[in-house]
Amino acid sequence: MARIATSRHVAVSTVAAWLVGFLIFFPILWMVLASFKTELDAFAIPPKFLFFHWTTENYAAVQERSDYVHHALNSIIVAGGSTLIALLIAIPAAWSMAFSPTKRTKDVLLWMLSTKMMPPVGVLVPIYLIYRDFGLLDTLTGLVFILCLGNLPIVIWMLFTYFKEIPKDILEAARMDGATIGRELVYVLTPMAVPGLASTLLLNFILAWNEAFWTLNLSTLEAAPLTVFIASYSSPEGLFWAKLSAASTLAIAPILVLGWFSQRQLVRGLTFGAVK
Amino acid sequence: MAHTPELSPSQPSGSLHRMTAPALQPTETGTGTRQTQLLARMLLTPAVALLFIWMIVPLALTIYFSLLRYNLLDSESAQFVGFENFRYFLTDPAFLASLQNTLVLVGSVLGLTILLGIPLALLLDQPVIGRNIVRLMVIAPFFVMPTVSALIWKNLLMHPVSGLFAWIAKLFGAPPIDWFNDIPLFAIILIVSWQWLPFATLILLTALQSLDEEQKEAAEMDGAGALSTFIYITLPHLARPITVVILIETIFLLTVFAEIFVTTGGGPGLQTTNIAFLIYSQALIQYDVGGASAGGLVAVVIANIVAFFLVRIVGRNLEA
The missing domain is CATH 1.10.3720.10 (MetI-like)
Structure with missing residues (x-):
């Protein structure tokens, strides 16, 4: 089936692919390197690529000066909380649409998708005012709530496409064996749905972790997740590059690892099943 | 990716029961289907309601505010100005x-x-x-x-x-x-x-x-x-x-x-x-x-x- 690749072909495409891959990855690599430099080395000209005084002092400094852990915890609570709540609401909904579809199911799905298309900036004003009046500005509750709503359509869609692929024959067989809906849910459906649930959870955790519109506009300090914390480095320009790099490396490292695991589901999740 | 037949012409859940009907009492099938559909609707409701509120309320407020002259620092002064x-x-x-x-x-x-x-x-x-x-x-x-x-x-x-x-x-x-x-x-x-x-x-x-x-x-x-x-x-x-x-x-x-x-x-x-x-x-x-x-x-x-x-x-x- 596959054409026989000549070794020259392999050599050329390997070199080209690695070169391009390295170029695209370079800004991240450069940031990680800078995080191990002293502030002086970080903006030395000519730049120091590998031969500089390696230090981990920036990582200690980031925690001491700006309470990194506090913001990291906020990120975990906001991303994790909003994803879990969205899953709790989405699982029954997706289950119902996948296994008991009606004539309107398709319309409901597309309508849900269309709520995701609303630009957040279009409703910034009322959300901000509501949050101000209810004392939700700069609170974790407020952020969890808004990110949960924002991602709910994607969560439902992803779960729906996964549930759709579970063969109905199996449910039928279970039903004929006298399984109740509850048992069917626990013993038949759940085990088969675990991979889909896991990748939905992962992708939405990543999206919520990186969300930088609502977090920037609705939180300042107390509830500020890492997106906002990093943004606070934008003002004292040029002075804290190594520390900015250390803080940034810490902020993206966990998500990069999770993201690499979920990359195959990413396409499906982000295109609403339009590309598989 | 292999498309299994049940994916393509989405079969309404009813037909599934019709197929198994000979094995079951007709009344059971009927109530089962109705129950399933009721349950399905109940499970769907929270998500639909939340998204509906999320879509309607802020948008309605945006439309309302867009017709006002309203300064955040001076919220008493809000007045209707139409399409100004x-x-x-x-x-x-x-x-x-x-x-x-x-x-x-x-x-x-x-x-x-x-x-x-x-x-x-x-x-x-x-x-x-x-x-x-x-x-x-x-x-x-x-x-x-x-x-x-x-x-x-x-x-x-x-x-x-x-x-x-x-x-x-x-x-x-x-x-x-x-x-x-x-x-x-x-x-x-x-x-x-x-x-x-x-x-x-x-x-x-x-x-x-x-x-x-x-x-x-x-x-x-x-x-x-x-x-x-x-x-x-x-x-x-x-x-x-x-x-x-x-x-x-x-x-x-x-x-x-x-x-x-x-x-x-x-x-x-x-x-x-x-x-x-x-x-x-x-x-x-x-x-x-x-x-x-x-x-x-x-x-x-x-x-x-x-x-x-x-x-x-x-x-x-x-x-x-």
């Missing part, structure tokens, strides 16, 4: 400038990510030693939070004195570019394109991998060169994924915010203010609730035009 805000917003030179910036930003990023994404996906589709590692490197920028990528590019790479690009320019004897003063919008376009190139590449690569190898082989046997194989077989196959990339990226790119917020703050002047940033600054810097709401509605209308097409494409796929 729209007239003001739409004739404001800042609106035209930011609309233009938005279009340039969206268009350029779309162009860059697709024009670079196609060759990149083709390259990654070749036999490459260590392809998985290259894939990881290419996809990485997509997972970097926007505030981080913007600040890293601004300070470590594009800084006119100590940035890496300035050093490279000097190596070639060229004067360093002061990115955020001389070509600020282009600088933002570069950063955003770097973030979205992985997305375009990954989707195009996924599509390429589902392309029938035999079809290409047949074309080559018939004497088609690499170029004509690409133009007549590969490219048509990519048409749909490219459309999907364009639509989804547009939805997100219309509201690029964090990258502008942490690098230029919309400036210098209005050079990097897009619609999203203009509305933000009108609401939370100038405290003009009415004007910002009118702007918000304009943004909703623009996004809806794009959404209309995207929903149609996704909907078509739902039946297939």
Whole structure:
């Protein structure tokens, strides 16, 4: 089936692919390197690529000066909380649409998708005012709530496409064996749905972790997740590059690892099943 | 991906029971179906209700506020002014400038990510030693939070004195570019394109991998060169994924915010203010609730035009 690749072909495409891959990855690599430099080395000209005084002092400094852990915890609570709540609401909904579809199911799905298309900036004003009046500005509750709503359509869609692929024959067989809906849910459906649930959870955790519109506009300090914390480095320009790099490396490292695991589901999740 | 039969002509749940009916008492089947349907509706309700409120309430409030003259600092003074805000917003030179910036930003990023994404996906589709590692490197920028990528590019790479690009320019004897003063919008376009190139590449690569190898082989046997194989077989196959990339990226790119917020703050002047940033600054810097709401509605209308097409494409796929 596959054409026989000549070794020259392999050599050329390997070199080209690695070169391009390295170029695209370079800004991240450069940031990680800078995080191990002293502030002086970080903006030395000519730049120091590998031969500089390696230090981990920036990582200690980031925690001491700006309470990194506090913001990291906020990120975990906001991303994790909003994803879990969205899953709790989405699982029954997706289950119902996948296994008991009606004539309107398709319309409901597309309508849900269309709520995701609303630009957040279009409703910034009322959300901000509501949050101000209810004392939700700069609170974790407020952020969890808004990110949960924002991602709910994607969560439902992803779960729906996964549930759709579970063969109905199996449910039928279970039903004929006298399984109740509850048992069917626990013993038949759940085990088969675990991979889909896991990748939905992962992708939405990543999206919520990186969300930088609502977090920037609705939180300042107390509830500020890492997106906002990093943004606070934008003002004292040029002075804290190594520390900015250390803080940034810490902020993206966990998500990069999770993201690499979920990359195959990413396409499906982000295109609403339009590309598989 | 193998499509199992139960996927394609979506069978209503009723038929499932009809098939098993001989094994069950008719009454049981009836109540079972009704119960299932009732349960299904109950399970669906919370999600639908929440999304409905989420869609209607803020939008209704935006419409309401857009008809008021309302300053955040002086909330007692709110008064009804009709379409005054729209007239003001739409004739404001800042609106035209930011609309233009938005279009340039969206268009350029779309162009860059697709024009670079196609060759990149083709390259990654070749036999490459260590392809998985290259894939990881290419996809990485997509997972970097926007505030981080913007600040890293601004300070470590594009800084006119100590940035890496300035050093490279000097190596070639060229004067360093002061990115955020001389070509600020282009600088933002570069950063955003770097973030979205992985997305375009990954989707195009996924599509390429589902392309029938035999079809290409047949074309080559018939004497088609690499170029004509690409133009007549590969490219048509990519048409749909490219459309999907364009639509989804547009939805997100219309509201690029964090990258502008942490690098230029919309400036210098209005050079990097897009619609999203203009509305933000009108609401939370100038405290003009009415004007910002009118702007918000304009943004909703623009996004809806794009959404209309995207929903149609996704909907078509739902039946297939």
